Amino acid sequence: MSEPPSAIGAPGLPARGGAEVLPPPPPARGLTRARVTGIVLLGVWALVGIGTVLFLLASWNVELFTRYAPRYLSGLLVTVELVAISVLAGAVLSVPIALGRRSKSRIIGVLAYTYVYFFRGTPLLAQTFLVYYGLGSLRPELESVGLWWFFREAWYCAIFTFSLNTAAYQAEILRGAIESVGRGQWEAASALGLSRLQTVYKIIIPQAALVALRPYGNEIILMIKGSAIVAIITVYDLMGETRRAYSRTFDFQTYIWAALIYLGIVEMLRMTIDRIERRLTRHLRR
């Protein structure tokens, strides 16, 4: 540890209520208990990291890599495609649901609430099973209404379930964000004579987007990790390929590679969202 940084923040900021301005407390010196704990924990994590890298280096196997790398890549593409389509479809679906949640009509409100309640209250795994195996056993009925071609394919079933699931979460994010914009903003807009559409696009959405951005990011990250369950309905996503590789090799590094790839995707997403946030908050920067 080098020298502790000097006092952070400019002194003499005007304090609320005119009370006396206190200088920030002097930075702690020496090895306090918290610092020791912090250093020890950092050491533990560093050891885990080094251990993982050493393990991967020691068990490096060219044959394994050339055999399974293309499969991991195809699995990764399946995962990305599945999440991208589901999140986009969910975003479209979430708009009417969010509007329904805010609707003045009681029936629509209850319907939208039930939808959100069901999809947020049950595990994605259970929903996937219900759609895939549950509807699978209703083949004659589905055939008679001409929908079997859709539910026959595991891929469509996965997209269907994931879209419905993420739509429920996204609807709540959207509703929360819209409601976070004060009523006064609507009133002010109408006082200025702006149309409702103009109000939504020029005033409400720019403010709501700021609130919604982080939760949206979290939702996409959760979908990426949650999508790992599609392997059980025969879709070979990244996790499915990993399990296949593991069942053939019994080599634990197959799972470590999968974890690193998931970590990589999530990190890229995190950086993208940081970027978007910086852009959206540019008016707040001093």
Next chain:
Amino acid sequence: MRITRHIALGLSAAALALTIGGATAQEKLRIGTEGAYPPFNNLTASGELEGFDIDIARALCEEMGAECEFVTQDWDGIIPALQAGKFDAIIASMSITPERDEQVDFTKPYYTNSLVFVAPKEAEFDPSNVEGKAVGVQSGTIAAEFVEENYPNAELRAYPSQIEAWADLSNGRVEAVLADFGVQYEWVNSEDGSCCEFKGETVSSDDVIGIAVREGETELVERFNAAIDAIRKNGTYAEINEKYFPFDIYGE
């Protein structure tokens, strides 16, 4: 203070375990099995394990004078669970393959297996021409391996358990299911499987099934081998065989 107390507690527990272990001559063996593979190992409606593997395991344990306890474990994780010491042996219709042999030690085979396709009776499914056809298998089995290696053009669908593969065969998501002869035999003769029948000849018929134990536990392997020989000789094996299959499953 607390740490010393924990150590003391641990020591006394260990001492207790030793005394009990010494007092009861019967050794405890934990047997890992899947419990979703009728008629070899499956759970009844009341949650009891039953099947050929289970009966064989009980007979072997009796022969070895050991008290056996069954542990059910998903197929995908069954070898890691053995290695992690969750149980001492796998008796779950596991084929002896070179890849598995690197991870665990196998006893001598306790039955012989082959693979066979099952498809709906009215379907014209030909095992020699599966190009582009959807074939269901259980993931991590030799059937999955077999399709990957011998039918690269087939559309492979891997399910977590055999039961799900059959479910998708009945509702038409896959055109055929490839699996062990014994399980397929049981299924086509059951009510659920009445839709379907064997298609073509059996394939991969040099497959043998053994009991897996952790690497290096040679003594346990020897004892299992001796017990297998014993139940073969004293007629117990034949009895169990007859209970489940009208054909000789041992295969010599």
